Amino acid sequence: MLETEERFVWSGPVRLWTERAGDPADPAVLLIAGASAQGVLWPDALVERLVRRGVQVIRFDHRDTGLSSVVDFDARPYAIADFGADCLAVLDGHGLAAAHLAGGSMGGMVAQWLAVHEPGRVLSLTLIGSSPMGYGPDWTGEPLPPPSAALQAHFALGLPPGVESDVALFRAFTGPGLPFDEPAARAMLELAWSRAADPAAAANHQRAGRTFAPDRLASLSSITAPTTVVHGELDPMFPLGHGEALAAAIPGARLQVVPKMGHVLCSPGLPEEIADRVADGL
Template sequence: MLETQERFVTSGRLRLWTERAGHPDQPAVLLIMGSAAQGISCPDPLIARLVERGVQVIRFDHRDTGRSSVVDFDAHPYAIADLAADCLAVLDGYGLPAAHVAGMSMGGMIAQWLAVHEPARIRSLTVLTSSPMGYDPRPAWARAQGGEPPAPDDLSPPSPAFLAHLAAGMPPGVESDVALFRVFNGPVRPFDEPAARAMLELALSRATDPAAAAHHDLAGQTFAPDRLAPLSSITAPTTIVHGDQDPIFPLGHGEALAAAIPGSRLHVVPGMGHTFFSPGLPEEIADLIRL
């Protein structure tokens, strides 16, 4: 069984739940999860495999998720830069001047922000199932939902299966989340529903305010100049990991990232969607994270 130690760290007025696996003398990997996702959404087998590779692994709950502080978003709105500052606070809380950083989906955009604006803190960068941090997908999504042809600068919109799930309007709760993760998984690889359900039930039980995670959507819709900085300035060794069945950010998003970041490697994972809940996939992804 994976041995871990929990700790709360501070980021300004906020308290962030964190957890470390592995020996503190080893190089560190900071895992940054996606929009509305708690740290526990990263499967334990992925973390265990990374520890086997000789690193310590730190995961954490973003603000407004899990056991971390809940924010009054109307009074104190935040953006990707603020979520990136939380990541730096986690590193500071563990006394780490730098770490290997792996970010998934929105976490991948936060990781890009860090690599652009705080390069000294990034030993290597792995961007998983994500999109360029300055790209606004909303116009392309709207065109796809309205049956319009794509614009010349559009990256591929989400899959019809994902758009249909949104249109179905299932009530919030574990069953809706399991259905969403089934769509996230994609149609090719088997979906480990028991593992996903167990994680989602645990996430609901430990969330201080489950509704607060919706603030991440608002944060993601803010495109300040810091987020529009060119990815060509990234100097950290970078790997882009993307599935060819991603229903949220189809493969073109990963290809766009690889084209924008000098010297980056693109690793396309056959059959992978937008989550890691398929048998054997967590270990496969752990082996692709750049160290």
């Protein structure tokens, strides 16, 4: 087991749980989770592999998830820029001027926002199963493919919230290509539910994701950080066209398509493979 250091940092009035693993003298990788996801949903195996590759790793709970602050969204709505500010607060709280960013799904959009608007804080980008940060109602580019029919059918089931519902969701996110490691996923999701201050608050991320502003529509062509786009061949949430569009929009970006991979890292050996791809891109 890795030795880790937990601490809380402040992003304005919002308190954020963070955890650092590895030597603080090593280069830092900040893991930015997707919508409604706690930091602990980055698999331990991925963190351990990155540390063995010679970096320190910081993961954290977004606002409205895990041990971080619960926000009254109606009174104080937030958007991608606020998630970006939270990331900067995490770096500041750990005394880091800049870091390598690895973002998954919505976390990849937050990483893009930082690379555009706070380039001095970003050493490199690894965007995993993500999409251009401006994709949504105001998107001006070519249409991108919708979620797979199977995933849309799963969403239509309307399963009640809980561990079993999330296990079913992660099975659907894994898709048909790779085996689903249900015991590992269940243990990770049970941990997440056990430490959630208010499980319902995470749904605010969906509202935040629908909040569009000019800062999200800024051109990705201004990104100068070395960028690797890692995308699952069979991603059911953001089909491969999203990763292709993202890599095409960022100068010099490398697209790495992972055969048979879906949208989450719940297949045996996959967390270690993705960790290696992150480390190789530093």
